[in-house]
Ligand code: SF4
């Protein structure tokens with residue numbers, strides 16, 4: 156696509172990157188058909204090609220209006236469009252640039268500004284988020300229905316975390332929201348890895364990976380979170396740690412892009428690239444060890460499950476099909492799930508800010524997941540897990556929690 160960027164951005168690193176991305180787009184529209192928001196709304200501007208054009212106009216110096224912001228806000232950042240684009244357009248990176256500009260050029264209504272500020276301030280603080288969640292659960296009947304529906308009905312116990320005893324060591328990200336809503340996930344991963352000779356540890360003070368604030372368009376705050384996590388992990392690099400293991404694919408997708416996000420920061424670029432290179436999703440780690448795990452499951456009854464691959468796993472990290480393949484290798488009976496490439500509507504904080512579309516996408520996803528009579532739904536990201544669980548009639552769990560339970564049976 157021909158571009159003529161405006162002076163304010165032309166000779167900046169962001170401008171050069173945006174231009175390179177825009178030039179790759181041939182406007183073919185292959186991406187549009189698979190875009191969940193285009194499927195819901197049928198508006199060209201609510202699909203990737205339309206949004207790319209809106210961003211191009213903005214970057215070329217045309218007026219930026221609330222309309223542009225609305226269409227960018229409605230985007231799930233699922234990056235399904237990247238998977239289908241034949242030209243390799245990195246839509247996710249372009250929309251980060253577009254959103255940063257639109258945020259500085261338009262003003263949101265005060266109530267919306269306050270809601271966004273509250274989420275970016277309180278959610279990444281595990282202690283505060285835990286208190287908010289427990290208060291919300293205690294006073295659920297007094298809460299507005301939309302908010303009450305987002306709260307878990309119960310919080311599972313984490314269970315025993317095995318003491319480090321193996322020569323092979325990996326580090327898990329504690330994260331911000333996951334230890335509050337599903338504290339059993341990392342503990343289950345530690346137990347499963349311990350059985351096959353890998354000790355999993357968490358680094359103190361690591362906190363949020365930065366995804367929450369970065370994708371809420373507090374990009375500088377998100378970058379600070381990334382630097383803080385690098386500072387917490389860096390002392391472990393070179394101490395025999397094999398990998399940084401991600402049990403929430405949303406966090407994993409972000410940490411894998413630390414090298415990209417911090418490439419222009421001389422103090423962090425090298426460290427960020429190293430940490431990104433050492434990052435693995437748990438599916439990758441256990442897929443490599445499946446030959447060891449298989450015999451441990453011999454004689455166990457394995458259930459019929461539907462696997463929901465989060466967008467952050469299949470489109471961001473390009474690990475399409477890996478979760479399903481691993482579960483099949485381990486003996487799970489996989490139910491076919493139509494339209495598995497489509498987002499469930501959780502999408503980070505999307506469901507808090509675009510509840511109508513998030514709800515519709517959830518309904519469609521639950522129908523698809525339950526269409527071939529699974530006993531339960533398994534997934535790989537806390538956001539998808541809690542979002543789908545609020546609409547499903549079968550249990551929804553992290554796959555490693557279920558695997559841990561089968562190993563203990
Ligand atoms: S599929 Fe790729 S090249 Fe075609 S319109 Fe979409 S982003 Fe542009």
Ligand code: SF4
Pocket residue numbers: 189190191192193201202203206229230231232233234235236237246
């Ligand atoms: S990221 Fe997802 S919602 Fe956004 S334009 Fe691409 S396919 Fe559509």
